[in-house]
Amino acid sequence: MENNHFIIARTLHVIAVVLWIGGVAFVTTILIPAIRNSQSAENRLNLFEVLEGKFSFQAKLTTLVTGLSGFYMLHIMNTWSSMQWWVYLMIFIWSVFSVVLFLLEPLFLHKWFHRQAKINDERTFLVLQVMHIVLLSISLIAIFSGVAGVHGLFY
Ligand code: HEM
Numbered sequence: 812m813e814n815n816h817f818i819i820a821r822t823l824h825v826i827a828v829v830l831w832i833g834g835v836a837f838v839t840t841i842l843i844p845a846i847r848n849s850q851s852a853e854n855r856l857n858l859f860e861v862l863e864g865k866f867s868f869q870a871k872l873t874t875l876v877t878g879l880s881g882f883y884m885l886h887i888m889n890t891w892s893s894m895q896w897w898v899y900l901m902i903f904i905w906s907v908f909s910v911v912l913f914l915l916e917p918l919f920l921h922k923w924f925h926r927q928a929k930i931n932d933e934r935t936f937l938v939l940q941v942m943h944i945v946l947l948s949i950s951l952i953a954i955f956s957g958v959a960g961v962h963g964l965f966y
Pocket of ligand 1: 821824825828832877878879880881882884885898901902904905950951953954955957958961962
């Protein structure tokens with residue numbers, strides 16, 4: 812029975828990661844470059860805020876499901892004191908996104924970005940793109956090492 816719960820948790824974990832990091836990949840590799848190439852500065856900011864705003868709810872929900880299913884699996888495995896390094900990496904990237912989505916963005920990041928984009932929109936979108944590339948790269952390393960770790964590459 813517990814084994815079935817573990818399998819379901821792992822499945823939900825992977826679905827949540829696909830939706831979440833897939834969305835981050837879309838924003839990083841398609842949305843931001845397309846917006847940076849668009850004509851007027853006013854358009855750029857409006858378009859980005861509307862589209863990113865739509866993704867924000869999905870990102871929060873999938874971050875929540877990823878964390879709940881991940882900690883549930885650790886609870887069933889009872890390996891808190893002997894976690895592999897790649898589980899620490901997953902928890903690290905999850906913590907970074909959680910702090911950004913649930914704390915920094917509503918408290919200050921959204922207003923800060925809006926203000927900076929009004930002052931110098933080209934530079935602000937460049938910084939935004941670099942930040943997204945860094946987060947996406949670490950997420951992909953976490954996915955690589957998670958799958959490789961589960962299937963025994965590091966043993
Ligand atoms: C609180 C955060 C997280 C926790 C506690 C957590 C925990 C876990 C655990 C316990 C497993 C199963 C390990 C095993 O079967 O031996 C797992 C698998 C996995 N996790 Fe996470 N994880 C978290 C966040 C993430 C994030 C942020 C990502 C992606 C960026 C991720 C991607 C994966 C992947 C791809 C697998 C492998 C699935 C498979 O091949 O079966 N996890 N995670």
